[in-house]
Amino acid sequence: MSSSGLRGKTALVTGAGRGLGRALALGLAERGAEVVLVARSEAELAKTAELAAGPTRVVPADLGSPAEVAALVQRTGSVDVLVNNAAVTRPVAPTAEVDPADFAAALATNLTAPITLTIGVLPGMLARGWGRVVNVSSGAATHPGSLIGGNAYTTTKAALEAHSRNLAAELAGTGVTVNIYQPGMIDTAMQTDIRGDLGRGLAEPVRRGFADAYENGVLITPEVSAAGLLDHLLDDDNGVTWNAPGFG
Numbered sequence: 001m002s003s004s005g006l007r008g009k010t011a012l013v014t015g016a017g018r019g020l021g022r023a024l025a026l027g028l029a030e031r032g033a034e035v036v037l038v039a040r041s042e043a044e045l046a047k048t049a050e051l052a053a054g055p056t057r058v059v060p061a062d063l064g065s066p067a068e069v070a071a072l073v074q075r076t077g078s079v080d081v082l083v084n085n086a087a088v089t090r091p092v093a094p095t096a097e098v099d100p101a102d103f104a105a106a107l108a109t110n111l112t113a114p115i116t117l118t119i120g121v122l123p124g125m126l127a128r129g130w131g132r133v134v135n136v137s138s139g140a141a142t143h144p145g146s147l148i149g150g151n152a153y154t155t156t157k158a159a160l161e162a163h164s165r166n167l168a169a170e171l172a173g174t175g176v177t178v179n180i181y182q183p184g185m186i187d188t189a190m191q192t193d194i195r196g197d198l199g200r201g202l203a204e205p206v207r208r209g210f211a212d213a214y215e216n217g218v219l220i221t222p223e224v225s226a227a228g229l230l231d232h233l234l235d236d237d238n239g240v241t242w243n244a245p246g247f248g
């Protein structure tokens with residue numbers, strides 16, 4: 001994508017306060033988009049805004065709250081690029097020990113919120129005949145038996161992929177595309193958490209695998225991962241999975 005390929009477009013990035021979401025937001029701003037930055041932590045969003053090369057709007061919202069997601073859709077106005085990046089890994093525990101309310105909270109943030117935001121921005125994209133929706137997934141969706149202790153996270157990502165592919169087929173020929181991004185293993189707070197206390201809920205070989213990946217230098221930077229998505233954003237791909245450089 002050229003350095004100004006998104007001039008005049010508005011992009012909304014969830015989870016834009018840190019990690020992959022911040023790198024994506026900065027990359028979109030660099031390419032000329034006005035970027036709407038969404039997450040709960042206003043201070044982290046403000047930092048992303050400060051680092052951005054172009055105009056941004058800080059819109060704090062809890063994506064786990066259906067009321068806040070509905071309000072976000074109302075407040076944002078037209079969106080040309082929607083990147084559903086925010087996600088939580090919790091609850092991480094043997095499934096028999098999981099509080100169903102915690103499972104439902106993961107579904108709300110990782111699955112219902114991306115779908116609600118997509119439904120909110122689709123009419124405008126269809127009317128303009130152009131739009132890009134990218135749903136950030138995980139290798140857990142490709143190998144659902146792998147993340148033992150992470151049933152909620154795996155379920156949300158696999159369902160998000162099914163939603164993406166079905167919607168992409170529905171939208172074929174409209175100029176609006178929906179694609180999936182598998183971002184690789186990235187050196188972010190999510191990885192730090194899973195190597196720490198949170199990871200104790202995983203099956204031991206899985207927990208060890210995360211520690212080994214970190215120690216062996218497998219993790220990539222958020223910027224490297226973000227490039228793997230941004231490089232495809234203006235392609236005509238629809239209903240496909242893009243992989244981070246070195247993964248997939």
Ligand SMILES: NC(=O)c1ccc[n+]([C@@H]2O[C@H](COP(=O)([O-])OP(=O)(O)OC[C@H]3O[C@@H](n4cnc5c(N)ncnc54)[C@H](OP(=O)(O)O)[C@@H]3O)[C@@H](O)[C@H]2O)c1
Nearest residue numbers: 015017019020039040041062063064086087185186188190
């Ligand atoms: N890191 C990896 O190795 C890896 C691997 C595979 C897939 N992924 C995927 O990549 C994406 C980004 O992950 P990351 O590693 O950058 O995670 P991260 O460092 O934990 O950042 C997550 C972002 O999502 C936001 N968020 C979480 N819950 C939210 C809520 N209820 N409402 C609004 N915002 C919320 C966080 O902000 P607040 O907490 O302030 O709300 C934060 O900005 C996720 O979809 C993740 O599943 C990551």
